[in-house]
Amino acid sequence: MKSFKYFFRGNIEHNNFIMFGRMHLFILFLMAIISIFILIRKIENRKIELFIGVILILQQIILYSWYFISDTDLFKEALPLYHCRVAIICIGLGLILNQKYIMKLGSYLGIFGSIAALLFPGLDPFVFPHVTQFSYFIGHLFLLWGSIYLLFVKNIGMTIVDFKNTIIFINVFHIMMAILNKYLGSNYAYISSSPINIGKSLNQIIYTVLVMMIFNLVLFLEYIFINKNIALQKKNKFGDVSLKIKIIE
Structure with a gap:
């Protein structure tokens, strides 16, 4: 106990x-x-x-x-x-x-x-x-x-619509967290300060904008990488099917 x-x-x-x-x-x-x-x-x-x-x-x-x-x-x-x-x-x-x-x-x-x-x-x-x-x-x-x-x-997957909706969500979310943190003295979404003490010397507005830009960039890279991965898997799948058809023929 x-x-x-x-x-x-x-x-x-x-x-x-x-x-x-x-x-x-x-x-x-x-x-x-x-x-x-x-x-x-x-x-x-x-x-x-x-x-x-x-x-x-x-x-x-x-x-x-x-x-x-x-x-x-x-x-x-x-x-x-x-x-x-x-x-x-x-x-x-x-x-x-x-x-x-x-x-x-x-x-x-x-x-x-x-x-x-x-x-x-x-x-x-x-x-x-x-x-x-x-x-x-x-x-x-x-x-x-x-x-x-x-x-x-x-x-x-991540369609272009998914990407747009996620970008809208994350930017609205960050703006809301910046306002909420100011009133609560909190650090939700780490939008007020970094958890690993990076960027402490930056102006608050610059730091917040930088965090938002980083997340937008990360989501964009995910969108590109995820779709390339899915396209590659589909290509390999169709390649295997074509090979099986040739073997049968």
Whole structure:
């Protein structure tokens, strides 16, 4: 019981996680090896989809349960308004409910956000072990694997309409977060300051515009890469069919 209470403690301490230390390198190795496995196997399976979806939603439920029982400022810290939280909820619900549109939005935001978050973790100030640390890494790992599965196994794709809608969504979202952060003193979507102390010397408006430009660029590159990948797979598929027909002839 004491161990359970310690795991879910709420008193602020300090973060003792060592970036690129042994534990971090193990997590990155796990991230890479399972990502490669998903890309190589390319098996579409409804049970896998439900498993990933349930894990992501459970991760959010446990995290928000802790927020409610701890002394966390819910409005300043706990609203689901970070990129990865939006992506986790979209992919989780999308996979469980089999809703392609929110799967797309979640995976477009999730693949870039999860990689950045795993490479440069922004953990809450607690000494290991703590619920927020497990939640952080489980959430971002499954977000990455879910995004890879959707984009490169399920091939949900990104049409020009999807691209336009996602660009509109992310820019409106960033503008709203800039306004909300100003009134709450928060840093949702990291639109007010960088989680890895880059750009601290920049003017606030310049920093915000820069973040928005980076996300627009990333989404554009995803659009190009994803469509090239799908086109290549279709070409290979039709090539295999043509080869089989020739053999039969």
